Amino acid sequence: MTRAFLRMNVLPTLTLTVCLLAPALASAQQSASSEAPALQPTTCSVEGLMDSIRRGMNSRSEAYKLYLRTLLRESAVNLPRAELQAAFEREYDPVMVEHLAAALVARTERGLEDDAFQVVAKRALEDRDPGLRAATVRAMRRTGALGRSGEMFERLVRDPSPEVRMETATNLVEDTHHVYGGHHGPAADTAVSAAAASDDPKVTAKVLGQLMTGEISSDSARKLEKLLGSDSAEVRAAASTALGGVPVAEMANARQSLTGMYRDEKDPTVRKAILQSIARLGFSGAVPELQRLRAVDPSMTSEIDSWIRVLNMNHQDWSLILREKQRQQQAR
Incomplete structure (x- = not known):
């Protein structure tokens, strides 16, 4: 095993694994014998994690990079919220922005703070860089975002950037299918409303062409009928x-x-x-x-x-x- 492989692949994983295990170390200390040296729990460092992931993202293995992204998301509950948010707000690399945003969303998904999701949504809507807005939208994919803010999606499908609009359309399709199983009326209604609010025919068509509409409301059905008159x-x-x-x-x-x-x-x-x-x-x-x-x-x-x-x-x-x-x- 080469030093380069250790530096690129093994060390970032070890750093992340230690962060994931920190709560377990604290628990283990309580049950250790009096003669054994006490294990000291440590706080995960967001900067340390990000440095490790940056190095790991140079790996040629897509599976390994996916593994690192998953580990960061799973580590989110053990990371200091203030540090994680600060890192997200000052980051300008789209890849890292996406990973940090996903970690913040994960905190909301795990029931820690509702406003962690709002921090991500704000950047998706307001960042001046369309590439960063698109990266932040991707971070919300296959989460409960569709059930949290229908208004956000109606704004995103009208974004000036075609990339942001299409990423939003992908979120609407994948969330209704993979998060809600295609059989959740409110989620489908949100998708219909967003599709109807869009001025981009490709966005509207992408959403409606793949949407399961078996549970939509009468109001959504009327919106679909109105779209039959589209140019x-x-x-x-x-x-x-x-x-x-x-x-x-x-x-x-x-x-x-x-x-x-x-x-x-x-x-x-x-x-x-x-x-x-x-x-x-x-x-x-x-x-x-x-x-x-x-x-x-x-x-x-x-x-x-x-x-x-x-x-x-x-x-x-x-x-x-x-x-x-x-x-x-x-x-x-």
Whole structure:
């Protein structure tokens, strides 16, 4: 094992591990025998940790760098809050800003201080450097941020920087899926509101095109219906897709909106999205409506007939219907 490897990989890990074990050392001192030398608990040094991580980030191993980031986040509960915040506020390396922000968010996630998260949110919204704003947004990914501040996301999707806006869109998608399992109404409502508040069609389309909308509110359903009138075909297609998954109470309105839109829509990609959502909302019950739409646009006839064939198989699970539709498409 070379000295360079020890310096780059082993020593940073040892430093972080000692910090993680500090509370255990204090506990061990109480149970040690009277003859044994007393173990003295020490306070983790934020600067020492950051120096170790900076060196470790030069490693060629992505797995090792991920390990260091995880260790810092797990160490956050044992770090002095004031030092951690001060280090975050004076740091200007985007990589380190992201790691320090994640450590502060972790303190809030572990129930230590609610305002630790607010410190991170403030920098995400107000830092003059768009690269640092984007790094801070990434630090909040797959955390409970979506449930803490819907207003923050509505501001972030209007950020002047395209990078910040797209990082925010990624957070909205991943948080609803990985933190809330795609079945939490308030989280989905926050995502819909943010998507609707954005002036960037790519952001709106990214969020709505991947959002699970089975638990959204009536207010969110109305926002989706309004977005069907967007000037952007990309947004219209995404809003059409999102309407295909609305709750039972919203299905009738969604079907009516999509059917009416189909007759006037000219973009073939949007029309395909509409047909898919009509099929999803009705399953085999959508066949009569699809048959009536065959005459609207002859170029869509084969697409409609494909949906009719699949729906007539009477599958009761949407994933099976979609899989069969895709199989038929690939076979053509």
